[in-house]
Amino acid sequence: MTRIQDARVDMYEALPVPFGLVRFGVAPDHPEVKNCQEKFEEVAASPNFTFIGNVSVGTASDHPDGAAVPLASILRHYNAVVFSYGAPKDRALGIPGETLPGVYSAREFVGWYNGLPEHADLAPDLARGGEAVIIGQGNVALDVARMLLEDVDVLRKSDIAEHAIETLAKSKVKRVHIIGRRGPMQAAFTIKEIRELMRLPSVGFHPIDTSLVPPDPKSLPRAPRRLMDVLLKGSPTPPSQAAKSWSLDFLLSPTAFLPSSPPSSQPRLSAIQFARTTLSSPFDPQAYALPTNETIELSTPLAFRSIGYRSAPLPEFSALGIPFSERHGVISNDGRGRVRHEERTRDAAMSLGTFPGLYCAGWVKRGPTGVIASTMEDAFSTADAIAEDWADERVRFLNEGSGQGLEEVNGWEGVRKEMTGGAEKKVVHWDGWKKIDAAERERGAKVGKEREKFTRTADMLAVLG
Numbered sequence: 001m002t003r004i005q006d007a008r009v010d011m012y013e014a015l016p017v018p019f020g021l022v023r024f025g026v027a028p029d030h031p032e033v034k035n036c037q038e039k040f041e042e043v044a045a046s047p048n049f050t051f052i053g054n055v056s057v058g059t060a061s062d063h064p065d066g067a068a069v070p071l072a073s074i075l076r077h078y079n080a081v082v083f084s085y086g087a088p089k090d091r092a093l094g095i096p097g098e099t100l101p102g103v104y105s106a107r108e109f110v111g112w113y114n115g116l117p118e119h120a121d122l123a124p125d126l127a128r129g130g131e132a133v134i135i136g137q138g139n140v141a142l143d144v145a146r147m148l149l150e151d152v153d154v155l156r157k158s159d160i161a162e163h164a165i166e167t168l169a170k171s172k173v174k175r176v177h178i179i180g181r182r183g184p185m186q187a188a189f190t191i192k193e194i195r196e197l198m199r200l201p202s203v204g205f206h207p208i209d210t211s212l213v214p215p216d217p218k219s220l221p222r223a224p225r226r227l228m229d230v231l232l233k234g235s236p237t238p239p240s241q242a243a244k245s246w247s248l249d250f251l252l253s254p255t256a257f258l259p260s261s262p263p264s265s266q267p268r269l270s271a272i273q274f275a276r277t278t279l280s281s282p283f284d285p286q287a288y289a290l291p292t293n294e295t296i297e298l299s300t301p302l303a304f305r306s307i308g309y310r311s312a313p314l315p316e317f318s319a320l321g322i323p324f325s326e327r328h329g330v331i332s333n334d335g336r337g338r339v340r341h342e343e344r345t346r347d348a349a350m351s352l353g354t355f356p357g358l359y360c361a362g363w364v365k366r367g368p369t370g371v372i373a374s375t376m377e378d379a380f381s382t383a384d385a386i387a388e389d390w391a392d393e394r395v396r397f398l399n400e401g402s403g404q405g406l407e408e409v410n411g412w413e414g415v416r417k418e419m420t421g422g423a424e425k426k427v428v429h430w431d432g433w434k435k436i437d438a439a440e441r442e443r444g445a446k447v448g449k450e451r452e453k454f455t456r457t458a459d460m461l462a463v464l465g
Contacts, residue, residue, distance in 0.1 A: 001423065003383075003387040004386075004390050006048070006119055007048065007260065008048045008049075008077075008411055009039060009043075009048065009049050009050070010019075010049075010050045010052055010412045011049070011050070011051055011147075011243070012052045012055050012069070012074070013051065013052065013055065014054070014055065014056045014057075014063075014066065014219055015053065015054065015066075015117070015457065015460075016053045016054040016066075016428040016432065016433065016436060016457060016460045016461060017053065017428075017437075017460065018040065018044075018051060018053065018085065018224040018433060019034075019045060020039055021042065021372070022034050022372065022451075023034060023132075023287050024039055024110075024111055024115070024116040025108075025111075026111065026114075027143045027146065028114060028155065028158035028159050028160035029146070029149070029154070029158050029160075029299070030157060031158070031159075031173050031450070033372055036372060036376060040131040042457055044430050048267075049148065049428075050091070050412050050429070051413070051428075051429055051433065052412055052427060052429070053427065053428035053429065053432065054066045054067060054426050054427055054428040054435060054457070054461070055067045055069055055426075055427055056068045056069075056312055056460055057069060057070075057071055057074065057251070057314060058070070058071065058315045059316065061313050061378045063117065063118075063211040064164070064384060065426065065457040065458050065459050065461055066426055066457065067419065067423035067426040067427060068423070068425070069415055069418075069419060069423075070316065071314055071315075071316040071320065072316060073415050073418050074322065074415060075320070075356075075398060076398070076399070076409075076414065077409050077410055077411055077412075077413075078395040078398055078409055078411055079210060079357055079358060079399060079400070079406070079409055080357045080386060081358055081359070081396060081398065082315075082359045082360065082361055082386070083097075083331055083339075083359070083360040083361075083363055083364055083365075084360065084361040084362045084365075084379070084383065085311075085314075085377035086309075086311065086362055086363045086364060086368075087309035087310055087311040087329065087363040087364065087367075087368040088104055088195050088257060088304070088309075088311070089309065089310045089311070089312050089323055090105045090107050090108075090308075090309065090310065091307050091308040091309065091310050091442050092104075092305070093135070093254060093307065095254055095255055095256050095257065096256040097256055097257030097258060097259060097269070097335050098257055098305070098324075100257050100259055100267060100268060100269045100302050101125075101266070101267075101268045101269065102120070102125065102268045102269030102302055102303065103257050103269050103303045103304075103305065103453060104124055104302075104304050104305070105304070105305050105404050106134070106136065106140050106144050106301070106304045106305060106306035107140075107309060108143060109122065109124060109144055109304055110140065110144070110436050112124065112161070112163075112164060113147055113161055113164035113168075113456045114160070114161065114453075115159075115160075115161035115164075116455075117457050118234060120151070120161075120163070120455040121152075121194075121458060123167070123280075124167065124302075125203040125301075125302070126148070126168065126170065126171035126172065126173055126302065127171060127172050128172070128268075128301040128302060129172060129173075129300070129301040129302065130172050130173060130174040130175055131173070131174075131175050131177070131298075131299065131300040131302065132148055132175070132176045132177070132300060132302040132303070132304070133175075133176075133177045133179060133298060133302070133303045133438045134177065134178045134179065134273075134303070134304045134306055135177070135191055135271055135302045135303065135304065135305050135306060135307060136178075136179075136180065136305070136306030136308070137178055137180035137187045137188055137248065138188040138190050138306060138308070139188070139190055139371070140188055140222055140306050140420065141178055141189070141195045141306035142178065142193040142194065142196075142197055143193070144191050144198060144306060145178055145196055145197060145246055146170075146306050147164075147168065147393065148171065149173075149174045149176060149197070149200055149203050149244050149246060150175055150200060151201065151202075152165060152168050152169045153171070154274060155168065155351035156447075156448070156449065157412055157448065158449065158450075159325075159444065159450050159452070159453060161302070161453060161455055162202065162452060163455065164182060168458060170247070171239075173244075173302065174243070174244050174245070175244070175245055175246070176244075176245075176247075176249065177245040177246070177247055177248065177249050177251075177253070177298065177300075177407075178246065178406075179249045179252050179274070180248070180249070180250055181251070181252065181253045181277055181391070182250065182251070182277070182279060182287065182288070182289050183250045183282060183287075183290040184208060184212050184213060184227075184228065184250060185213070185224065185228075185282070185283050185285055185287070186229055186279075186282070186284075186285055186286075186287055186304065189246070189275065190209030190371075191223070191226055191227045191230060194227065194230055194231070195229060195230055195245065198230060198233075198234065198235045198236075198246075199235075199236070200235075200399075200402050201237075202237055202241030202242055202243045202244065203242055203244045203245065203246065204235050204237045204238055204240070204241065204242030204244070204245040204246075205215065205234045205237065205239065205244070205245070205246060205247070206239050206246070206247035207234055207382060207465045208231055208232075208248055208250070208357065209234070209250065210355050212233065212250055212251075212282060213228050213231070213283075214228070214283045216402055217229065217232070218346075221288060224285065231248070239280070245314045246433045248356055251276055251277045251278065251279070251289070252274040252275070252277065252409040252435055253275045253276075253291070254272055254273070254274055254290060255268055255273045255274060255275050255295065256272070256273040256295055257271075257272055257273075258272065258273060258297070258304065260269055268301065269300065269301055269302070269303055269382070270299065270300075270301065271297045271299045271300065272297065272298050272300060273295060273296075273297050273432050274297070274298065275291055275292065275294070275295050276292045276294040276295065276296065277289040277290060277291060277292060278290050278292055283341070291437050300450070302371065308368055308398075309326060309363065310368065310370035311330060311331075311363060311367075311368070311402045312328045312329075313326075313331075321341075321347055322339065322355065322358065323339070323340055323341075323355075328367060329367060329368070330360075330364060330365060330366060330367055331360040331364055331365065332364075333359075333360050334354060335366055336381060336382065336384075337365055337378075337381060337382030337385050338354040338355075338359060338385055339354060339355040339358035339359060339360055340354060340355065340390075341353055341354060341355040341356075347352075352375045354451050355393075356396040356397055356400065357396060357397040357398030357399075357400075358398070359382050359385065359386055360382065361379045361381075361382040361383075362375050362379060362428070365378065365382065370433060382392065426461075428460075428461070428464065432464050435463050435464055436454065436460050436463050436464070437451075439454075439463045440452055440454060
């Protein structure tokens, strides 16, 4: 808004509350990561910004207490639209038994303990046994492990959902396996996350296979050298003396989730079958996993799939000709966030340049990778592209007739007038969010924490009367 004079920005959000991944994806014991909310508060204070919460973009609302507006309606009332709705779906392993009770998605589990209404009823059974397996070795996998291993009294002081505290307090998990197809030199986690796990009081780390680490780790570049140092040093508490423990299990690829035997009327996860793998080049960060003929089984009643997220197209994309790459899980764009205009031929899609006035940012632009900081940088890049285009008289925008200039558009006011069936009454603006925020902080103060989130949309709306 600072680079385009008198620009007005409206933000549509499916939930009544803002902050998206920062509120519902960042681990509750990482409050410092949520400081970027302060920048959002600054933007929201501008008279040229409008928060339009509890409104899904599409043909139907994702929740009965919310409203929905067609994308076509939005395109009629703006000069530019930025898609920044992230990656709301899971990547699946596609192996037998993946839907057995006891097998959970890490995305759903993270949403559950962070109070995301969509996953408030997940109710993971953490009291069935002492072993848990997490498939995947990214930072989300390590977040899940930390939630399972951390002292519940430490978590009570965070903004973790109360239902999660109640369940974690009854958890019997004492041993966590974090499993990857490749080795430590190829793992996706960061040193910050691995250090946190290593430093958990009364939690021990099982040593890794040193043959997977270069003989002279000091010869490595700084980042991988520091990471290998942490892994080789291990935890202050030996596993034999620890109340709980965890391990990084490398060179294993899951092939099936196995039910209890003999099968009961309600089969549950009993074990996971893995194929052992080997590496094309053990110390090459880009090495790929190769299959072997050896398989193993690991008994466990609890597993989390943490192999990534994926984006999906909005319902109206196809009808409106907005290109979405199913293969890469992103809106087709030029790398700066300008949506590509493509024409489908019999054999392939042909790019015809950029789609006037349409942009994308974040995971739906470049895929579900990176941390909050890198996602913010990506958003800045898209904003720069919009500002550059606005200054370039050759670039067209939405609702700009050929040779006629920009038509008068009314933004939210125009969309609002097209809403029917009392949908407008369900909309939550920034002042409504501030009331929800105050109520959550008041609830939190009663139990000694910063806030106690509402985990039901209906409860959020009840605050507004």
